[in-house]
Amino acid sequence: MSYLDYTLGEPVADTAAPAGPIEQRWQQRRFEAKLVNPANRRKHTVIVVGTGLAGGAAGATLAEQGYHVVQFCFQDSPRRAHSIAAQGGINAAKNYRNDGDSVRRLFYDTVKGGDFRARESNVHRLAEVSVEIIDQCVAQGVPFAREYGGLLDTRSFGGVQVSRTFYARGQTGQQLLLGAYQALSRQIAAGNVEMHPRTEMLDLLVVDGRARGIVARDLVTGEIRSYTADAVVLATGGYGNVFYLSTNAKNSNATAIWRAHRRGALFANPCFTQIHPTCIPRSGDHQSKLTLMSESLRNDGRIWVPKAKGDTRPPARIPEDERDYYLERIYPAFGNLVPRDIASRAAKVVCDEGRGVGPGGQGVYLDFADAIARLGRDAVEAKYGNLFEMYERITAEDPYTVPMRIYPAIHYTMGGLWVDYDLQTTIPGLFAIGEANFSDHGANRLGASALMQGLADGYFVLPPTLNDYLGRTKLDAVPADHPELTAVEAESADRLNLILAVDGDRTPDSFHRELGELLWEECGMAREEAGLRRALARIPEIREEFWRRIKVPGTGEELNQALEKANRLVDYFELAELMCLDALHRAESCGGHFRTESATPDGEAARRDEEFGYAAAWEFTGTGTAPVLHKEDLVFEHVHPTQRSYA
Amino acid sequence: MNLTLRIWRQQGPETPGEMTEYRVSGISEDMSFLEMLDTLNEELILRGERPVAFDHDCREGICGACGMVINGQAHGPERTTTCQLHMRHFDDGDTIDVEPWRAGAFPVVRDLMVDRSALDRIIGSGGYVTAPTGSAPEAHATPVPKEAADLAFEHAECIGCGACVAACPNGSAMLFTAAKVVHLNVLPQGAPERASRVRNMVETMDAEGFGGCTNTGECATACPKGIPLTGIARLNREFLRS
């Protein structure tokens, strides 16, 4: 049986959300939740993997409540999680501007922005909790931008019509993360959190059907050991790095969620990935990662490519009538301000036609000449000075005189572990929060909503639902010599030893690049059946070659960064396969998932709600064997699905 | 371009290290310094040698993971992080010395990778506002003068890379500590713990074995985020006031 012959399993449903009016569900859920006596909390150990916005916030909050938290991160410090790189801001329905914002409107915008592939009750809760996040962060000393009166400033973001995005210059993620990190540090110093930096989760321990711990590797000594607990929280972020080139941090990886998936947690909507249109293009094969530049640049920059293929003249020598301002041409109403996915796809189309600019023809111009002529150089500098500076540092080109070159890049993954309203996966006792789960963004995430979701999950949603789980569940201690522990530790060690034993002639990065390029080509901005089938045929071949030719020097009993990379790759191969299968099975276009076969006559994404109005949750059955699809039907009681139009 | 690299190789904190010479060729000037090291590491792996270990993650200058002393300068010749330093700032044929951050408080983990957990412990001893989740008042209950908010932000930009310690002739962490003390102490939210914060953080900083400040200004010159030297004056004032 081929991997492609997936079978349909029982539908999966969220049974945790209470019925009743959507506005009261979260209140109701918290009221119904069991509480754990504060005196008993210290007897419960909770493992939190990851220290980003979600994990940092969860670890600090659970420790404040009295739980014994054992927390992990692969970085040398919990302060370095990749949430730190988020630039734009964080949404909250505070309505400080009196511009008609409300919890309901944020809820509406998020469901619509997600192209009607998110669960309404989760999104409504997110919008409710958003206001508390701002209060919490301000109390922690997060230096949000303020107005002269001393009150918080907001801006509008990502095409919504209200100004609800709170920000700290271009470093909102950094400041929010440091707030969570500082709260976590306080708990570490107080002995309530046992922090394990430079330690990477390799597997999940499931005992008697419940998540009871993890197996992790100390990245400095190479020691592999089990850590047991009463519940496990994964806050390990998204899987965008499967593409090799992305805006993710180099070490962000999918191993934690993928290993959990292998142990029985369903993985939902893996093909929902977000591509950001304004990244700095790659400059050559050495490129190791991509850097994002704020989308706000599209407010004043004009995007164009030469009309002729293979035109290698410098941009200044290309006369006006030989330039194609393709977004303005195709989408006269929105022009350069069309949504992220549309701008990205259009760039790919012109580059595929051979009209791309810069090294490898993988770029389009973002030209500020008109803006400078109209507003003056000073005004442009005041608005975008720091971005121009960043661009010049990386490319050595002066964007005031030479048009910028941009290209889309993988930025965020909406898919992730399937969770119910309690953020619990299909393995009891295993919770997934932040980008690691699939819950709130549907098929497309709105700008400034990732930070909101991470902190909402960590500070406010997980603590009460985890309380409920621990209060309801009677758990016996897992003995240190439990056979499951020994078995999983051995399995993890074996895998590393197998990699080391190959001693072939290709580096981990060379495989990762190859896999990434394939995925980008066939499962990137636009996907079609033939390409996805090609990728699904090719991935097992690359995997097979990996196990023949991978080369990792050194041993497993020491710091070995090449081994870390290779080990993560093993999971990427399987994940990439599932992504392609998910993309193949979802024969509709929605949000970040564009199937060329499912387009309106004018080439726009066409959703097919009747057939695909569900979240696809996949069950693992073995490497290379067909998974089982469980559908969660999505019911829209409050926001009626409509088709987007930007022409 | 072709380069000669002299890189500090050290197996672990207890073993002695030494500068080892490598030649790399075909380096593009568009590469970042870390991408240049990636190139070297790819070659080393194929030769069956252990690649050079170094910390890095976001590669866009914000996580603070990367950092090495390049030709005697923390983060190299440009005022930025190592990941944002590009090879166009070097010339074909150059010999480049690459060393780890050197400080007693930063033991070498391996090669160019050091243990900066002392900085985390400084934060843990007071670099926070005690505001348990759920206890926060409405965000607009306490307006913060824009000037204070801006000053706080300027210091909150610290990425904790440790370049200040590496650049300081005394291996002092005063700029790092000052950045957090000023960030929190100028905000009304941080005021109640103002005195204990600065005392505890300075005490931890001393206990971790960092040197003292002799106001050489090397830290602020090396800081990729431009944390101002006057922050240290504010730290001193907060300390004496406490």
Add this chain to the structure above:
Amino acid sequence: MVMASATRTNRTTRTPAPGRHPSSLASLWRSSVGKKAVMAVSGLVMLAYLVAHMLGNLKVFSGPDDINGYAHWLRTLGQPFLHYGWFLWLARLVLLAAVLAHGTAAYQLSRRDLKARPVKYVHQRQRATYATRTMRWGGVILGLFIVWHILDLTTLTVNPAAEEGHPYQNIVASFSTWYSGGIYCLAMLALGLHVRHGFWSAAQTLGANNPRRDRGLKLAANGLALLLTAGFLSVPVAVMAGLVR
């Protein structure tokens, strides 16, 4: 492979950071920042003294009677509340305390600083300004000079004239020898460098610096250093040039 269960056993139950510490001079002295403050205050005390000393020295130019009278006046200052010479001794005690505090703190801080980087950089490069880099050696030179200076012009042990109560004659005699004049001139140059960094550094250490004042303080430090050096140097130079004899 090691196996362990996490880990309720080895929990530390430290209480979160305590509130206010007992405020005391001892805890100030214990911390590196406090010790620097002691250096700054003692340095400023010495600096104030040096300014007065330098201005007093300039009386050399108005003749023997003036400066000798001034020296006598210093001893009678505060009479009848103080006995003869008490003011001077009080001043000397304060200065001694300042020198000791400054020196001890400098010694202890320097040891901490040197220990903070056990392995030196292989690639050394020139750092900071000359004045900043020479603070430690400059301080040692100045300390040695103070001993010489007291032996020369206070106790008169090594002074060629050694006429008690006649500073003018002693000064002229001392600076008429090449070595004494040379030592003095070198020390004053060291003093200038020391003050140049030291004054601004003291302001920084005492928390008086901020972005608006920074430039002004640096200018003041340079001015003060220049003024002190020039003022002090004028005497031996004048003696050696034969303008004062």
